[in-house]
Amino acid sequence: MCMDIFPCHIIEAHAASCGESAGNEAIECSTVMEEEQAVMPGPSRSSAAVTDDWLTIQDPTKAMSQFRDSLLHIYEKESALVLSMDTRETPAEQDMALLSFYKRPNVEWARPLHCRLEGDVAIGKGVTRFFLSTCIEKLKSGFCINFANTDVTRLFDGETGHLVPSASHFLVESDMFVMAGRMMGHSFLHGGPCLSGLSPALAHVLLGGGPETATVALEDCPDLDIRETIRLLQGESKLSEEEAKRVQDLAYAWDLPCLSNNNNRRWLFEKMLIHAVIGRVTRQIKQLRRGLKETQMWTVLTKRPDTVALLFPKEGAVDYSPEVLLKRITWPHHDEEDDDNDFSVDTMCHVSGYLRQFIENASPNELGDLVKFWTGWEILPRTNLSLEVVKGSFPTGLHLLRDPANPRALQRLCIF
Known part of the structure; x- marks a missing residue:
């Protein structure tokens, strides 16, 4: 494996x-x-320590970057980790390649990463971005593997912005959440996307907070039947005989006292909600924490609490405005001395104008999809975005074809 x-x-x-x-x-x-x-040869394990310079940097984003660069520099001369996937295989086989890579124990995840996409001409940093984006997306949408008689194995359940670990004991016994923590931390180390949409209560407990001090909402409960049963305890309206039986059966199943008129109604509501969201997944949380510690992401989270919102962003927190995106674009220009220009100035201006008009009127979700198509993920690159007008049938994003020897190469979008 x-x-x-x-x-x-x-x-x-x-x-x-x-x-x-x-x-x-x-x-x-x-x-x-x-x-x-x-x-x-290479740095010894005892000397592989990052200096504390990043702790004094006021900007949390720059502090994370400083920590990441220092850690990667320590292991840059060690042998690279090789992550390979064959695009000609089935989705299940491709997902197994990812799982096999991150299930490996005793790995130093700060070592250089070399990604290989078999059956595809893609090369360079774009392939790494593809793998890291795929890992984070799989954590949210599920792996196409039949675990416990399911076509898709989801590690996190719940609605948007309220994701919590799956309560499946099979996944816990397989250490799948240790693997999830490694994926999250490995993506952080190599500048990849973060897992967004986690429940704030889960993030609070994950970082060492107590369940009693967590702000748990009904939306954090992924099981709709359990959620509706707990919802019956809200308010002060009298429960019917059937509703009271539902609440009592659930309380007995979780070793909680039964409902006694309205004396303990509010207390029972809070206890049942905390157990439904946090109590049933304590082992999963411990495994996530273990995976984060293996990748050193835990160090940043605990020593710089101001980075938590960046490393566990809310769903839709990456909000692109048209103005920000337009400033990052390098628009095509017409050089009269260049005989290779296939289009006139009017044509290039018309095509560029169509894209500008789309960006100015697009929703944040549409702008996020455009950036993802253009660059390979939802993160704006440090370099500018380049627009090129070419002959073709469909728009093409060339983020996977960057020259690895030229990391400052522009991200190109070709439209016809």
């Missing part, structure tokens, strides 16, 4: 733990591997 090479005397121990929780055999295997790597 992990596609690594191991000495004969530890391969059996590693095979017993590869892709699963690390037991004693995995720890012994890790010890042997670290002893063998000690003679290899």
